[in-house]
Amino acid sequence: MDQQRIDMFMVTHQKYFPVDKIPYIREKLLYADENKLMLLNMVEYKDPTVMLIVSIFLGYLGVDRFMLGDIGMGVLKLLTGGVCGVLAIIDWFSITDKTKESNFSSIESILARANTTANTATSTSFCGYCGAAIPSNTAFCPACGKQLNYKQ
Secondary structure, rough: OOHHHHHHHHHHHHHHHHHHHHHHHHHHHOOOHHHHHHHHHOOOOHHHHHHHHHHHHHHHHHHHHHHHHHHHHHHHHHHHHHOOHHHHHHHHHHHHHHEEEEEEEEHHHHOOOOOHHHHHHEEEOOOOOOOEEOOOOOOOOOOOEEEEEOOO
């Protein structure tokens, strides 16, 4: 992949990832194809600053954990009021790191998928739920298992 496009991606998205993982992401992007970069630019990353604000104001209700996809901890915080505020206060200090790790997990799963080749692009489409490359005549996504609806 073009070094300039990788640099542009890293400059615009580095605040969403852990600092120690940025060299790893850069290295993986060097060997990724253009389709991967397009998918990575379409992913909506969670902003750590916004998550901190949500955690401060609604953390005792577990909203921050629900937004990260940590349903179990979100329900625990909701039912117990953040265990009388203790878990909410702990999350004030850890939610930005958890958000960055969540974003890194999403980019890592996209980069780990097998590359699609140019000659199969006509018979390949992408899942609308997870973005995985799938054969055009498949009824279910092999990556996420969602049923696909094709207009014949």
